[in-house]
Each structure stands twice: as C-alpha cells, then as structure tokens.
Amino acid sequence: MRIVILGGGFGGVAAARHLERALRRHTGVEITLVSRENFFVLTPLLFEACSGRLELRHCAQPIRAAFQRARFIEATVESVDVDRQVVRAAAPEGHAYSFPYDHVVVALGASTNEGLIPGSSNALTFKTMADALVLRNHLIECFERADAATDAAHRRRCLTVVVIGGGLVGTELVGELTAFADDVLRFYPRIRRDELCFRLFEAGPRILPEIDAKLAATAARVLERRGIGIQASTPVRSIEAGRVRLEDDAVDAATIVLTAGIVPSAVAAAIPVIRDQRGRIAVDGTMRSRSHAQLWALGDCAAIPGPDGRPYPALAQHAIREARHLARNIRAVIDGRVPSVFMFRSHGTMASLGHTRAVARVFGVRLTGFPAWWLRRTYYLFQMPRWDRRLRIVLDWTIALFFRPDITRVDLRVEREQVSW
Numbered sequence: 001m002r003i004v005i006l007g008g009g010f011g012g013v014a015a016a017r018h019l020e021r022a023l024r025r026h027t028g029v030e031i032t033l034v035s036r037e038n039f040f041v042l043t044p045l046l047f048e049a050c051s052g053r054l055e056l057r058h059c060a061q062p063i064r065a066a067f068q069r070a071r072f073i074e075a076t077v078e079s080v081d082v083d084r085q086v087v088r089a090a091a092p093e094g095h096a097y098s099f100p101y102d103h104v105v106v107a108l109g110a111s112t113n114e115g116l117i118p119g120s121s122n123a124l125t126f127k128t129m130a131d132a133l134v135l136r137n138h139l140i141e142c143f144e145r146a147d148a149a150t151d152a153a154h155r156r157r158c159l160t161v162v163v164i165g166g167g168l169v170g171t172e173l174v175g176e177l178t179a180f181a182d183d184v185l186r187f188y189p190r191i192r193r194d195e196l197c198f199r200l201f202e203a204g205p206r207i208l209p210e211i212d213a214k215l216a217a218t219a220a221r222v223l224e225r226r227g228i229g230i231q232a233s234t235p236v237r238s239i240e241a242g243r244v245r246l247e248d249d250a251v252d253a254a255t256i257v258l259t260a261g262i263v264p265s266a267v268a269a270a271i272p273v274i275r276d277q278r279g280r281i282a283v284d285g286t287m288r289s290r291s292h293a294q295l296w297a298l299g300d301c302a303a304i305p306g307p308d309g310r311p312y313p314a315l316a317q318h319a320i321r322e323a324r325h326l327a328r329n330i331r332a333v334i335d336g337r338v339p340s341v342f343m344f345r346s347h348g349t350m351a352s353l354g355h356t357r358a359v360a361r362v363f364g365v366r367l368t369g370f371p372a373w374w375l376r377r378t379y380y381l382f383q384m385p386r387w388d389r390r391l392r393i394v395l396d397w398t399i400a401l402f403f404r405p406d407i408t409r410v411d412l413r414v415e416r417e418q419v420s421w
C-alpha cells in the first residue's frame with residue numbers, strides 16, 4: 001500500500017506525521033512526501049523573519065527532521081495522473097520521478113492571486129521565505145537610495161511603501177514593516193520618520209475580515225496612530241513599475257507588495273478532478289475528492305465543506321486539524337471502515353501589528369495590545385515542532401531586545417571576477 005503526500009507545508013507535513021502514528025502497526029504501508037523545498041515554513045513567523053527580528057532560517061524546519069518513518073523526496077510535482085494513479089515530479093538537472101499510489105493526499109497550498117489586478121507582476125509578493133528575503137533586501141536598498149537621493153520626488157518614492165490587500169497577511173505585514181523602519185532609521189540620520197509613507201489599500205469595506213469588526217477597528221486605530229494611511233473600499237485598478245493606480249488617483253512607491261488573496265497552486269488546479277469555482281479541489285466532508293475516491297485534499301488548495309456548507313477558511317490552524325482527521329480517515333478506509341466528516345470550530349484568530357502590539361480573539365475573549373502580542377508569539381513558538389528551533393527563536397527575540405538591528409543586505413547574485421593571468 002503506497003500513500004503519496006504532495007506538498008510540505010502545514011497540511012502535508014502534519015498529514016505525514018499523523019499517518020506515521022495512525023499506521024504504526026500497518027507494516028506494509030509506505031508513506032512518501034514530495035515537496036519542492038526540503039523545509040517547512042511557519043508562515044506566521046515570516047513577518048519577523050522579514051524585519052530581521054528572527055534569523056530567516058529559524059522560521060523554517062527541515063522536513064526530514066520531522067519524520068520517523070515517512071520518506072521525503074525533494075522534487076517539484078508536475079502532474080497527477082488520476083486514471084493510472086501516478087504522480088510525476090521533477091528535480092533540477094533533468095531528474096524525473098514517478099510515484100504510483102493507492103492514496104494520494106494533495107496539500108500543495110496556494111499562491112498569491114496575480115490574476116485580479118492588471119500589472120500584478122510589478123508587485124512583490126509575501127508568501128515564502130524567498131519573498132521575505134527579497135522584500136527585506138529591497139527595503140534596505142530603498143533606504144540606501146533615499147539617503148543618497150538629491151531629487152525630492154525620487155527620495156519620496158523610495159520612502160513610500162504600499163501594501164495591497166488588508167486581510168490578515170497584508171495588515172500584519174504593514175504593521176511589522178513600520179516596526180522594521182523605526183528600528184533601522186537610526187542608521188539613516190538624514191531620513192526623518194515623517195518622510196516615511198505607508199499606505200494600505202483594501203477593496204472590501206474594512207481591514208481584517210478574518211477578525212470581528214470591533215478588533216479590526218482597534219487594529220486600524222493602532223496602525224493609523226503609527227502613521228499608516230489605511231483606505232478601505234479602495235480597489236486598486238492597476239499596478240505599474242513603481243506606481244499604483246486607483247479609481248481617481250495614483251501613488252508612486254518604490255515598494256509595492258501584493259497580498260490581495262490567493263489562488264490554489266497551479267499543479268493542484270490542473271489535476272483533472274472536480275473543482276469549485278475558485279479552482280480548489282472539491283472534496284466531501286471526509287476530504288475525499290468528489291470524483292476520484294483515491295485522491296484526498298486539504299489546506300489552501302481544497303474546498304472542504306464546513307457545517308454551514310461554506311468551505312473552511314485558508315488558514316494554518318485549519319490545515320493542521322484537517323491533516324489529523326484526514327490521516328484517521330485514510331486509516332479507516334485501509335481498515336475497511338467508513339471515513340468520518342471533518343468538523344472544526346476555530347478557537348480564535350490573532351493578528352500581530354508589530355511594535356509588540358496585536359489583536360486577538362481567543363475562546364470568545366478579546367485581547368489587544370501587549371497581552372495579545374505575547375499570546376500570539378508564544379502560541380506560534382510552540383507550533384514549531386522541535387525544541388532546538390524553539391530555543392533558536394527565543395534567542396533571536398532576546399538578542400533583538402538588546403542589540404541594534406542588522407541592515408546587512410544579502411546580495412544573492414553570484415558575480416565572478418574575470419581574472420586574466
């Protein structure tokens with residue numbers, strides 16, 4: 001019996017770990033996880049990895065270290081042949097792999113929706129560790145350029161940051177970026193704080209639709225007091241290089257980050273199974289494909305119906321719970337039992353606002369300010385699977401309390417000097 005899991009994020013890694021446990025007495029079962037990176041990223045820590053409060057690698061964990069029995073293959077999934085029950089994948093330098101399966105679990109996640117706003121490729125995205133590093137480098141470069149600028153318009157553009165999309169990711173990001181800017185400003189005495197301009201554009205009526213309206217209003221007040229211009233009900237019409245166009249205005253900005261929604265991963269959306277109108281794999285309440293019983297899906301690339309018939313939200317806390325339930329369901333099917341319907345009621349949502357501030361609703365209780373921030377940080381610290389990583393994170397946070405921030409811009413281009421002898 002071969003179980004192949006696609007994707008090494010929250011859903012995929014948790015599914016593999018739960019399957020290892022659920023099937024520990026099933027000796028003939030092989031569990032294989034295929035993912036294009038050999039690490040798993042704790043996305044809620046990505047903001048601090050970008051601002052440098054956390055060493056970038058410390059918000060990730062090697063996938064192999066999380067497994068006892070499951071096999072890990074680093075490769076990019078290219079297609080799933082649901083008729084022959086084979087997954088095809090590729091690795092650099094032309095290595096090709098085929099993985100026949102009896103059950104396949106699709107946990108390929110999602111990517112930023114670049115189809116919504118024309119010119120989206122002109123914006124940065126914030127989804128992966130590479131995105132965090134690129135944005136950090138870019139911001140430091142903007143400070144350097146502004147510091148050296150003699151032209152006022154150029155200087156203003158370098159110091160303007162626009163975030164498009166006021167959901168959880170966009171709001172948390174803009175909050176952390178102000179904290180980052182305030183930290184690094186001490187290295188740039190020629191730049192005044194009031195020259196920095198942060199704008200957050202949201203097409204919907206308010207920011208943080210994932211959180212209740214009262215807490216979202218508190219978050220907006222905190223961010224506005226910090227000088228962030230928040231404009232709700234303001235859809236961005238198009239993005240050009242260094243410019244964002246609104247209905248009746250345009251904003252020049254050297255930094256434009258797009259966080260306005262997600263679409264299922266391209267490979268998941270191309271699997272020939274029944275999908276919903278947003279391209280997600282349509283599964284029943286047990287997380288089994290509605291058209292192919294051997295295919296299961298969870299996390300951001302799946303539409304799993306909740307008790308009210310609407311799909312569960314694309315959140316890590318859901319993906320983790322889905323993974324546990326899905327593992328039990330696969331074991332049930334292997335043992336000849338009927339899989340059960342997944343039911344989950346979230347215990348709360350938390351949003352960090354940077355500068356040791358956050359808003360949270362946990363078990364129905366609203367928290368704001370430092371207690372909410374502390375709770376969020378502690379919760380995600382313990383979501384990191386191993387103690388060695390947790391200790392590194394705590395150490396990073398402690399160092400950030402006492403020492404000046406690091407403004408090293410890591411240049412990833414490989415330049416070799418031509419030496420002639």
Ligand SMILES: Cc1cc2nc3c(=O)[nH]c(=O)nc-3n(C[C@H](O)[C@H](O)[C@H](O)COP(=O)(O)OP(=O)(O)OC[C@H]3O[C@@H](n4cnc5c(N)ncnc54)[C@H](O)[C@@H]3O)c2cc1C
Nearest residue numbers: 007008009010011036043076077109299300314315316317
């Ligand atoms: C910056 C940020 C902050 C967030 N904060 C929170 C939060 O505070 N709370 C919360 O609940 N949720 C949060 N989320 C949402 C959460 O990260 C996602 O809901 C969660 O990661 C979904 O899990 P998943 O397993 O479906 O997908 P992912 O975790 O995205 O994993 C998908 C995996 O598939 C791999 N993959 C994709 N395509 C291929 C391919 N073709 N071949 C091989 N591998 C592939 C990817 O590399 C990745 O490892 C945040 C998201 C972001 C971006």
